[in-house]
Amino acid sequence: MKAMSETAIQFLSAASGTLDGPQLLWDTYESGQLTAPDLHDVIPDIWTRHDWPECAIGADRWITLFRTAGFVALPTNLAAPTAPLAVYRGATEDRARGMAWSWERYKAEEFQQRYTKLGRTTHLYTATIQPADVLAVFGTRGEHEVVVDSRQLARIKRCG
Structure with missing residues (x-):
């Protein structure tokens, strides 16, 4: 398993414990501060810590974030489906x-x-x-x- 980037670690530290995690994630991504690998590392934490993450920033923004990150799993050993x-x-x-x-x-x-x-x-x-x-x-x-x-x-x- 690869190490998380310093940028991802700093982002998670800033977003920890805040209800604004999804908006902070979007803003940080939009500003170009998070790479696709960074998104892959931080999305699980932000998505799963919020009761209604989709409502926080909307489906279109989340889909952009997930598509940029690629398939995400937590725990990381969960595989992407290969059939419908x-x-x-x-x-x-x-x-x-x-x-x-x-x-x-x-x-x-x-x-x-x-x-x-x-x-x-x-x-x-x-x-x-x-x-x-x-x-x-x-x-x-x-x-x-x-x-x-x-x-x-x-x-x-x-x-x-």
Whole structure:
């Protein structure tokens, strides 16, 4: 495993503990201070420490960051899919087309229940994503998360 660059280390130090991590990441990238390898190193930390990272800077910016970084995984031994992947999402209807999905139906059901407890009308959704459109997989926090290029979700079906 390669060592993280000094720039990436400094960025993570500055972003640690702040809710503005996604915006700081975008601003630092836009200013040219982070390279693709730097992004590859820092995206997992920023994405997984924020409850709703997509809402913080929007899907288009995140997709740009992930596409620049290349496929990202945490833990790093998780492999990129090589075949179409069925993914699941518990969400309100207006948030069905999001970036964060799960490869485990039961995890999506847990998110659906979480939002229902907050008084929201939620559904369980499923889609099949092509391997090239899987931007990251995160097996941390017990979420079994698959980050996708949501612009490429051709058919989202409500399944619960």
